[in-house]
Amino acid sequence: MAIAEYSDGPVSVPVPDERGESAVPHVEFVGVDKSYDGRNLVVRGLDLEVERGEFLTLLGPSGSGKTTCLMMLAGFEATTAGTIRIGGRPIHDLPPHKRGIGMVFQNYALFPHMTVGGNLAFPLEVRGVEAALRRERVERALSLVQLEGLEDRKPSQLSGGQQQRVAIARALVFEPELVLMDEPLGALDRRLREEMQYEIRRIHSTLGVTVVYVTHDQQEAMTLSDRVAVFHNGMIEQAASPEVLYEEPEKAFVARFIGENNRLDGVVVSEGDGVCDVDVDGLRIRAMSLGLCPPGARATVVIRPERVAVSALPGRYRNEVETKIDDMIFLGDHLRVHMTVGGCSDFIAKIPNVVGHGAVLPGDTVTVGWAALDCRALVPEELREGEEEW
Amino acid sequence: MTPGEASTSRSPARPLWRRALGPRLRAAGLALPLVAFVTVTFAGPMLSLLTKSFYDPEVADALPETIAALRQWDGDGAPPDAVFAATAREFVAARTERTLGRTANRVNRVVSGMRSVIMGGSRLMVEAAAEAEAAGVTTDGAFWRETMIGIDARWRTPEPWRALRDAGQRFTARHYLKALDFERGPEGGYVRQAEEWRIYVPLFWRTLKVSLGVTLLCLVIGYPIAHLIANSPPRRANVLLLLVLLPFWTSLLVRTTSWIVLLQNQGIVNDFLVAVGLIGDENRIAMIYNMTGTFIAMTHVLLPFLVLPLYSVMRSIPPAYMSAAASLGATPLQALRRVYWPQTLPGVGAGCLLTFILAIGYYITPALVGGQSGQLISNMIAYHVQTSLNWGLAAALAALLLGGVTALYVVYDRLVGIDRLGLG
Numbered sequence: 001m002a003i004a005e006y007s008d009g010p011v012s013v014p015v016p017d018e019r020g021e022s023a024v025p026h027v028e029f030v031g032v033d034k035s036y037d038g039r040n041l042v043v044r045g046l047d048l049e050v051e052r053g054e055f056l057t058l059l060g061p062s063g064s065g066k067t068t069c070l071m072m073l074a075g076f077e078a079t080t081a082g083t084i085r086i087g088g089r090p091i092h093d094l095p096p097h098k099r100g101i102g103m104v105f106q107n108y109a110l111f112p113h114m115t116v117g118g119n120l121a122f123p124l125e126v127r128g129v130e131a132a133l134r135r136e137r138v139e140r141a142l143s144l145v146q147l148e149g150l151e152d153r154k155p156s157q158l159s160g161g162q163q164q165r166v167a168i169a170r171a172l173v174f175e176p177e178l179v180l181m182d183e184p185l186g187a188l189d190r191r192l193r194e195e196m197q198y199e200i201r202r203i204h205s206t207l208g209v210t211v212v213y214v215t216h217d218q219q220e221a222m223t224l225s226d227r228v229a230v231f232h233n234g235m236i237e238q239a240a241s242p243e244v245l246y247e248e249p250e251k252a253f254v255a256r257f258i259g260e261n262n263r264l265d266g267v268v269v270s271e272g273d274g275v276c277d278v279d280v281d282g283l284r285i286r287a288m289s290l291g292l293c294p295p296g297a298r299a300t301v302v303i304r305p306e307r308v309a310v311s312a313l314p315g316r317y318r319n320e321v322e323t324k325i326d327d328m329i330f331l332g333d334h335l336r337v338h339m340t341v342g343g344c345s346d347f348i349a350k351i352p353n354v355v356g357h358g359a360v361l362p363g364d365t366v367t368v369g370w371a372a373l374d375c376r377a378l379v380p381e382e383l384r385e386g387e388e389e390w
Numbered sequence: 391m392t393p394g395e396a397s398t399s400r401s402p403a404r405p406l407w408r409r410a411l412g413p414r415l416r417a418a419g420l421a422l423p424l425v426a427f428v429t430v431t432f433a434g435p436m437l438s439l440l441t442k443s444f445y446d447p448e449v450a451d452a453l454p455e456t457i458a459a460l461r462q463w464d465g466d467g468a469p470p471d472a473v474f475a476a477t478a479r480e481f482v483a484a485r486t487e488r489t490l491g492r493t494a495n496r497v498n499r500v501v502s503g504m505r506s507v508i509m510g511g512s513r514l515m516v517e518a519a520a521e522a523e524a525a526g527v528t529t530d531g532a533f534w535r536e537t538m539i540g541i542d543a544r545w546r547t548p549e550p551w552r553a554l555r556d557a558g559q560r561f562t563a564r565h566y567l568k569a570l571d572f573e574r575g576p577e578g579g580y581v582r583q584a585e586e587w588r589i590y591v592p593l594f595w596r597t598l599k600v601s602l603g604v605t606l607l608c609l610v611i612g613y614p615i616a617h618l619i620a621n622s623p624p625r626r627a628n629v630l631l632l633l634v635l636l637p638f639w640t641s642l643l644v645r646t647t648s649w650i651v652l653l654q655n656q657g658i659v660n661d662f663l664v665a666v667g668l669i670g671d672e673n674r675i676a677m678i679y680n681m682t683g684t685f686i687a688m689t690h691v692l693l694p695f696l697v698l699p700l701y702s703v704m705r706s707i708p709p710a711y712m713s714a715a716a717s718l719g720a721t722p723l724q725a726l727r728r729v730y731w732p733q734t735l736p737g738v739g740a741g742c743l744l745t746f747i748l749a750i751g752y753y754i755t756p757a758l759v760g761g762q763s764g765q766l767i768s769n770m771i772a773y774h775v776q777t778s779l780n781w782g783l784a785a786a787l788a789a790l791l792l793g794g795v796t797a798l799y800v801v802y803d804r805l806v807g808i809d810r811l812g813l814g
Contacts, residue, residue: 076716
């Protein structure tokens with residue numbers, strides 16, 4: 001299917017905004033609040049822009065407001081405050097069926113009383129597309145998800161992966177420019193999930209549609225997205241490419257939520273030039289600074305386990321600690337080494353399983369080191385009462 | 391353990407089916423009280439009553455010789471002497487034993503007027519028999535022919551004999567013919583009654599129409615209610631469900647009579663309309679003791695039977711389907727028609743079938759609020775069971791009703807499939 005055929009969706013007319021700029025973001029959230037009960041905000045002051053053709057993932061733990069955002073965009077929930085614009089046009093007065101947004105639901109929501117062909121033809125029928133063209137488009141959509149010839153099956157006769165493909169095809173068959181996916185792979189097993197992730201990537205790059213994707217699975221978010229917005233307590237903690245999120249987290253929550261991190265809590269001693277020294281339980285650690293922790297403030301220093309060198313040559317790294325190995329776990333391609341560093345009894349280092357790793361054993365006292373560039377001092381998280389620990 | 395030990399320590403080998411027999415018998419035993427209860431209180435009486443619709447041995451048993459003799463008769467003119475002799479003998483015997491009245495009633499149901507022919511005639515026949523005995527005259531066939539025709543000239547014609555012969559059939563279709571508004575023609579065969587005399591077929595039609603109408607009305611009212619309950623948060627859904635079920639906890643009689651209070655001429659609704667000035671005092675609307683009353687009261691009573699199956703089906707439809715339809719561009723109406731409605735069809739089918747079947751046999755409500763024009767076939771069945779005591783006809787009417795409902799059920803099964811029924 002050619003990209004050109006998907007260029008004229010219902011919301012495609014780029015309305016020039018007041019500033020007269022031509023490059024209007026495809027989707028804009030401006031200061032959006034959402035409250036269900038009138039007291040607690042589940043989404044707070046959300047600002048977000050999605051570029052045309054971008055694959056943006058809203059990532060966060062359950063209850064962080066990411067699905068609510070998607071529902072507001074789709075039109076199933078009203079915003080409490082703020083504006084959502086598609087192609088520069090505010091959409092608060094547009095009912096869902098007029099927004100022309102393709103949507104893939106968590107449990108597919110394939111109509112059980114219709115065949116696969118009927119499901120795919122449905123959005124075309126309600127748009128008054130004539131039968132011949134309808135058939136052609138249904139066939140194209142089915143071939144896009146590699147399910148040719150299954151038109152006459154009922155959804156219940158399909159496997160989970162096939163149902164997922166049909167759901168995606170149905171969300172695309174009426175050629176929307178914007179497609180929303182609400183944890184679409186949640187019901188699949190791991191193998192199928194990986195296969196479908198690849199499929200979704202392929203379809204996205206084939207069609208060039210804008211995708212807003214919701215998931216709580218960070219690996220999935222990393223695999224699929226151009227950009228990931230990490231949600232926490234109804235706010236976006238950080239929105240950036242997967243690489244940036246992983247390498248340069250700006251919030252302690254992001255550092256904790258994306259991948260694995262060692263976290264050392266301490267007090268900033270000195271700060272300047274993008275670096276700072278943090279006193280962690282008597283240990284002085286040099287870390288990258290974002291300028292948010294002045295001297296005297298508390299800070300959380302985060303270090304990726306794979307950036308920690310075990311039995312390092314003394315003087316090689318800026319940060320060095322002598323400690324005893326508590327435990328070692330063999331995990332095939334790498335070994336996890338558990339140690340106590342700076343009062344943190346669960347300090348982990350990953351050693352790749354290459355020749356010579358056997359140099360250390362549990363109980364050995366070793367020098368552990370890491371570069372200042374590889375650790376960041378962040379504002380500590382305030383865990384609120386009753387909050388889920390991630 | 392050696393093989394020898396095994397054979398001594400175990401009980402003698404039993405075949406597999408016998409080992410499984412015990413639990414099965416115990417399970418069957420548990421169901422036995424129910425089976426017995428249903429057989430004694432429901433299936434048995436029903437079958438015995440339904441049997442009466444085609445099996446009527448009373449006359450044949452009361453007048454065995456007459457009926458046997460009539461079988462030889464060709465049906466034209468007066469029967470041979472032997473028939474007169476047998477008939478007279480049995481009439482006289484039955485008259486003296488005071489059992490003839492019942493038999494005469496039976497025959498009268500086949501051909502009206504026969505009761506007086508038999509009862510009036512037999513009284514004189516008893517006297518004639520006594521006189522003949524005193525006079526020493528032999529009471530043979532020829533004697534009785536002459537005597538009976540002398541008592542009542544109608545014995546010369548074939549009609550009373552045909553009536554006797556037909557009433558003497560043990561297996562008969564006449565109840566069914568009567569239930570379908572056929573009557574005995576002058577030649578003895580059955581012909582349709584003149585239109586203004588037909589009772590049962592129009593009543594069947596009316597019952598069918600009322601039942602369909604009530605079912606449809608229940609569906610129109612019940613569908614939005616069921617949808618509301620199914621899509622309410624649990625606490626509110628419970629309250630609403632309670633309101634729907636409330637009528638079940640009130641006696642049917644109380645519910646029906648409360649409609650009388652509401653709808654009668656001097657009732658609350660009419661008083662209100664007059665007070666508001668919508669209608670004049672002299673133009674009070676007749677809302678009860680007619681078809682309107684039957685409709686209103688039956689719809690009220692039967693509504694829960696439609697709401698409950700619908701509710702249970704609707705509750706199982708995830709709201710995501712409607713969202714999906716909207717996201718695909720369907721207007722709310724299109725989504726309802728193309729996505730929601732088809733998925734509720736099992737519930738609609740179950741609810742409508744249940745409501746319709748209950749409505750078609752409805753009896754108390756039409757009897758109380760139906761007046762003349764609001765009576766249904768069940769009221770007629772009740773009349774024949776309780777008042778006219780024509781159980782054969784009542785059974786035939788009931789059998790026709792049962793057959794009709796069964797046929798509808800089969801049609802539904804063919805069209806929709808009973809396994810798709812969502813009774814909840």
